[in-house]
Amino acid sequence: MVQPYGDKQIKLFALNGNKEIAEKISEVSGIPIGKMSSRQFSDGEIQINIEESVRGVDVYIIQSTSYPVNNHLWEVLIMVDACVRASANSVTVVMPYFGYARQDRTAAPREPITAKLVANMLVKAGVDRVVTLDLHAVQVQGFFDIPVDNLYTVPLFAEHYTKKGLTGSDVVIVSPKNSGIKRARSLAEYLDAPIAIIDYPQDDADRAEGYIIGDVAGKKAILIDDILNTGKTFSEAAKIVERDGATEIYAVASHGLFAGNAVELLDAAPIKEILVTDSVAKQEVMPKNIAYLTASELIADALLRIHERRPVSPLFSFQKEKKKQ
Secondary structure, three states: OOOOOOOOOEEEEEOOOOHHHHHHHHHHHOOOEOOEEEEEOOOOOEEEEEOOOOOOOEEEEEOOOOOOHHHHHHHHHHHHHHHHHOOOOEEEEEEOOOOOOOOOOOOOOOOOOHHHHHHHHHHHHOOOEEEEEOOOOHHHHHHOOOOEEEEOOHHHHHHHHHHOOOOOOOEEEEEOOHHHHHHHHHHHHHHOOOEEEEEOOOOOOOHHHOEEEOOOOOOEEEEEEEEEOOOHHHHHHHHHHHHOOOOEEEEEEEEEOOOOOHHHHHHHOOOOEEEEEOOOOOOOOOOOOEEEEOOHHHHHHHHHHHHOOOOOHHHHOHHHHHHHO
16 A cells, blocks of 8 residues: 655645546555535536645646546636635646647648647646646647646557567557557567558548558557547558458557447457557446556656656656666
């Protein structure tokens, strides 16, 4: 059992986005979750009440902005305002999943850059720091004028697959789209495995038209992406690598949203295991072959390092250090 954290000048608060991971972070860090209430009026307005003093305290608010995204975003903004008005010394928002991160550029005329808008709103509300997990686009860090710690999940995935014996030349790490090559290469380096890429004749081509750059025949394929949303990318990619001779197929993503008919698509796909972190709250219906890795220890370690003014950078390469021991 973890001993209670000795410094009383730090407090954790859990909003409604993902209370399960907040409780795990509290348990691992030894910092109890503070008392507060959050409710909605009949017209949807959110009311927050902090039920203990935060004056002069470093506050850490844990909130994933997954579905319903806008409710969770407004809830964290209102909570930040409450902490600032209650004279908290600092306010750090911990977003295991950062919603709107995919809207990081103008891909077509007259489109907004909503990730930048969300960054502006958080800073304006009074946030001093943001801690998040695997941003969809790392350049979103630059949208903030405050420190942003973007933690990586690939070392967690590497440890999981190493324990399963999925390493070496018998394994191939597959990026299901060409935008994810860097992520695939990172996992491949940890597992000493080659990579392959699924590309398409055109950016908007039907996913079934994909072709593989690389060799998957006779290998165990691990598909990797950052966000598992509708399940279509993984579903079609699994069919393509199976068609080209992969013997076993695994899929891993940092954030499991499972929107729309994702569960149905994934259950029908030839995927042996779907691995995600607990950055997003679990839904009632999940794929039959789902597996979860908790990111709570990684996040808890980061929070304690930040509060104690110790470097966070060792967390980015801890798996390599373990392998050298």
